[in-house]
């Protein structure tokens with residue numbers, strides 16, 4: 053059993069730890085934007101293939117003391133890279149700085165690359181080359197004040213690139229974040245899920261993939277570990293053939309957007325995820341969207357308003373609150389937004405608020421219980 057690390061987004065660590073425990077990983081421990089766990093090669097393949105809330109699965113190789121660039125170069129050159137790759141392979145280095153001692157992660161990545169290629173040149177007279185786009189081996193450096201942690205990135209392209217989203221409309225959510233928002237809401241596939249303002253459909257599609265019980269990486273063309281020297285195709289094939297964790301359930305998932313290009317993009321993405329016809333996709337504004345009677349969970353990610361007039365944005369958020377109140381009593385609603393001022397105009401009582409990020413934007417995920425009937429439970433806080 054080796055220690056492995058799954059990286060994730062801020063606020064999703066506990067969900068990722070739960071997912072890993074569900075997959076059978078041992079010694080699962082949540083950290084800041086990462087979860088460590090123990091597992092063999094099979095677990096590393098399974099984690100890449102199944103997880104929904106992980107960005108990358110790292111395999112730590114070595115940690116050594118380093119206080120400057122020279123220490124890093126020497127520590128890297130001393131590692132037995134011949135066991136990992138040959139001079140015919142390509143490589144890329146990504147550095148995450150958690151120290152103010154260093155200014156540029158790109159410069160550290162250069163030093164690491166120099167250490168590796170110099171070792172090969174000295175010993176074999178040939179060296180691996182750099183390919184930043186599609187390398188055979190991705191090396192991940194986590195650099196603190198006193199230590200340099202060196203890992204191999206077994207995922208290749210980040211796991212949020214699921215393989216189904218070829219079309220994007222304005223500000224699409226990261227798929228890992230979308231899966232996290234769905235899990236945080238507590239939605240289960242036997243309930244109705246309503247996704248107004250769906251854009252390119254990421255939330256609805258992630259929910260559809262969960263409902264079908266498909267692994268997060270089901271539609272991906274491949275993973276980084278498949279280019280490694282020790283890749284075992286039969287082992288990975290066996291994992292692909294394992295029974296899915298959950299049987300298919302015919303869920304009721306409904307999405308709308310007022311923009312035709314958004315609907316067109318969502319439709320193409322749904323088709324790639326095998327969900328066309330399984331998710332109800334409607335071109336409509338949220339305010340006049342007519343749904344069949346029922347209740348369930350609403351998850352929405354409205355515009356944050358970077359390119360909007362302030363008064364239009366306030367009106368949009370006020371309309372969201374009014375529509376939820378008028379047309380969705382009995383539902384539980386979740387709004388994910390990076391605009392706290394606009395959120396005040398929703399004017400409904402929040403029952404929970406979770407802190408997350410959308411890229412660099414600080415966001416809050418607000419929960420509202422839209423109680424049936426009783427007007428007293430709606431408490432309109434006038435915006436200040």
Ligand SMILES: C[S@@+](CC[C@H](N)C(=O)[O-])C[C@H]1O[C@@H](n2cnc3c(N)ncnc32)[C@H](O)[C@@H]1O
Nearest residue numbers: 224225249250251252254309310311337338353
């Ligand atoms: C931030 S984007 C959603 C992105 C989406 N979560 C994704 O992953 O692609 C917001 C969407 O809200 C839509 N929108 C704005 N006002 C709307 C309204 N009143 N009714 C329906 N859709 C609306 C926009 O067309 C846009 O696609």
